[in-house]
Amino acid sequence: MQDLTRRNLLRRSALGTVGLALGGVSAVVGLGYLLVAVPGLVVPPARPRIYALARRIADLNRARVRRFLGSDEEVTDYSGAQALRYIGARSVIGMFGVGVFVLFGLGVVGVSIMAWQVLTGQEIGGGGTAEEGDPSEALIFFMVGALLLFIVVWGLVGVAELEKAMVKHFLGPSEEELLRRRVSELSVSRAGVVEAVNEERRRIERDLHDGVQQRLVALGMLLGRARRAVEPAQVDTLLRHAHEEAQQSLRDLREVTWRVYPIALDKxxxxxxxxxxxxxxxxxxxxxxxxxxxxxxxxxxxxxxxxxxxxxxxxxxxxxxxxxxxxxxxxxxxxxxxxxxxxxxxxxxxxxxxxxxxxxxxxxxxxxxxxxxxxxxxxxxxxxxx
The missing domain is CATH 3.30.565.10 (Histidine kinase-like ATPase, C-terminal domain)
Incomplete structure (x- = not known):
């Protein structure tokens, strides 16, 4: 189980990193598109094409966020103007992601240089041999590297959360849409409750008619036969059967009442x-x-x-x-x-x-x-x- 959890975490981390890298590329593309498209909005005939392409770019980014970052934001319709606002806002966030990757790349280069210096016996940072260097310099470089790694990891996490939040804010359903959906759900639920109540009433009626009522009819017939019987042994037999039928009727009635509402819940x-x-x-x-x-x-x-x-x-x-x-x-x-x-x-x-x-x-x-x-x-x- 721990191995599965570890593999799942590594898989999600790898997917998230790929998704953010693609987001950085799309941020550069989106920023370039805005520089060209926004001035074109002053030309009315060009607006439909600008908005259509903006929606296409927004759809690709939403699919990227859902696929690589694990967003569960539902698919909704949105306008071209909303798509343009989304592209503009996420381009800024995407550039933050690019900055984090650049920082990560600089860290990798720095660590590679330090590793090469250690392997070749040079002093970390250059300028002499390892024997001549101060050991505290290695500690300082290590601490700087650890701090850089910490900033990179949490920077990527922050950018991923911002990406998901922006999809929800700019491309998610509006408050009015959520309210309409809630009203529709409540209407369906109300109809379901009414049908469930009617179905429960029919079931109770069947239980009473096919179970308790039939046993009470049989009980009445047994008591009638006992009244007409002449032989004491026959009367005793009929009364014993009537007593058993009455007990079974009580059990059936108790079962019906338990299925209607269990009194134990109140107690x-x-x-x-x-x-x-x-x-x-x-x-x-x-x-x-x-x-x-x-x-x-x-x-x-x-x-x-x-x-x-x-x-x-x-x-x-x-x-x-x-x-x-x-x-x-x-x-x-x-x-x-x-x-x-x-x-x-x-x-x-x-x-x-x-x-x-x-x-x-x-x-x-x-x-x-x-x-x-x-x-x-x-x-x-x-x-x-x-």
């Missing part, structure tokens, strides 16, 4: 509610719930239903031999993961899981399902709980 929070889910499961369940502080009730409720529905779906469709539940805080997020070793093939568009996806989306969370054929199936959700 003890999420851990005891999930322990009840594990206890009621017909498949061995391993629960790992690490919550140093209790989330808000709305988040707990969504997390509970994600676990409960995922466990129910796994038992009903996946035929697993074991289920693992992990719930933990990840900064300002509550992460929920349900993993089973069943047959796999679960689809996020299925009836139960799609309802969970809408419920999680309504809470501004993220929902995911990984279920390759043959398993394992992993249902995960991340819920904001800051």
């Amino acid at each position: 003890g929070g999420l851990p005891p509610a999930l322990e009840a889910v594990a206890e009621r499961s017909s498949v061995p369940v391993r629960l790992d719930c690490d919550l140093p502080s209790r989330p808000d009730l709305a988040t707990e409720t969504v997390a509970y239903f994600v676990v409960s529905e995922a466990v129910t779906n796994a038992i009903k469709h996946g035929a697993p031999s074991a289920i693992e539940i992990a719930v933990y805080r990840d900064g300002s997020w509550l992460s929920v993961q349900v993993r089973d070793d069943g047959r796999g093939g679960a689809a996020a568009t299925g009836t139960g899981l799609s309802g969970l996806a809408r419920r999680v989306a309504a809470a501004d969370g993220h929902f995911g399902v990984e279920s390759p054929p043959g398993g394992p199936t992993v249902v995960s959700a991340r819920l904001p709980c800051g």
Whole structure:
């Protein structure tokens, strides 16, 4: 794992260095383009071509930042005037990057000269042999080299962060665009919540009709037969069956109420509610719930239903031999993961899981399902709980 992390860090550093080097070249090109294009804006027929080329240059720079510097800025539309402003601003930052690379090159040349002097027995800095030199000079040169390296590294890091910030500022979505997108997301979430509520109501109705109601009908029939029976043994048998049916009806009714809303959430929070889910499961369940502080009730409720529905779906469709539940805080997020070793093939568009996806989306969370054929199936959700 450490080797993978080290290789990943080296890869990102190499990509970032290449990206900044290309940025330095594009800064020189962009600066030259501005010197030619800006005066041409006074000619109205030339403006469309100037703006089109500016957008092309801005697109190339945005692709460079995303590819080499790891920016996740979303693609948005922008005007040619915005592209020109971006080129002008980033040309300045790009020239800073060029300066850092020049500084790095001077450092490499200086270190090479000092290394050659050491190998040939000369005094560092020239002027004599190593025996005649002062050892403190080597220490001074070393400290200057280390300081130069420090400035170069953090200079490159600073230029990279400025590059990403400028793409976001000049080419990213405006406040109005972000507001429109948020309104659209809320409209979709509201529709999803309404559909999820209606789907939940239909499920409860099916559970009551096909489960509890049928058992109560059977209970009434058993009691009716017991009233009409003449033989005491037959009466005892019918009453025993009626008692068993009544107990099963209570269990079914309790199951329905737990799926509507678990009262354990109000009493003890999420851990005891999930322990009840594990206890009621017909498949061995391993629960790992690490919550140093209790989330808000709305988040707990969504997390509970994600676990409960995922466990129910796994038992009903996946035929697993074991289920693992992990719930933990990840900064300002509550992460929920349900993993089973069943047959796999679960689809996020299925009836139960799609309802969970809408419920999680309504809470501004993220929902995911990984279920390759043959398993394992992993249902995960991340819920904001800051």
